[in-house]
Amino acid sequence: QVRLVESGGDLVQPGGSLRLSCAASGFAFSAYRMSWYRQTPGNEREWVASSSSGDSTTTYADSVKGRFTISRDNAKNTVYLQMNSLKEEDTAVYICNARRRVRPEQFTDYWGQGTQVTVSS
DSSP: OOEEEEEEOOEEEEEEEEEEEEEEEEGGGGGSSSEEEEOOTTTTOOOEEEEEETTTOOOEEEETTTEEEEEEEHHHHHHHHEEESGGGOOOOEEEEEEEEEEETTEEEEOOOOOOOEEOOO
């Protein structure tokens, strides 16, 4: 059974930091690109950051570049998102994603349930 379980969300003041975790099970974690997305009510899911399979190359949305860091531990089947210098506009549900290409135009996607991050004074 595939599971992605996020944790670490909390209420934090602007300028603060949080570290999110996503524990994965039920699939070959190291073979999947791992990503974080976020979503606010009434809006589409927004991509935040990714860590590729293989060499763990990282990429970031411009809105978080320089403030957030994604990392993965393949031995623990866990991906992390270190969030620094948080802003009120970072408030969202943060959702973990695992993706693997199975054919040129076909992917397998797994999603977690999300963890709430609220940035407010």
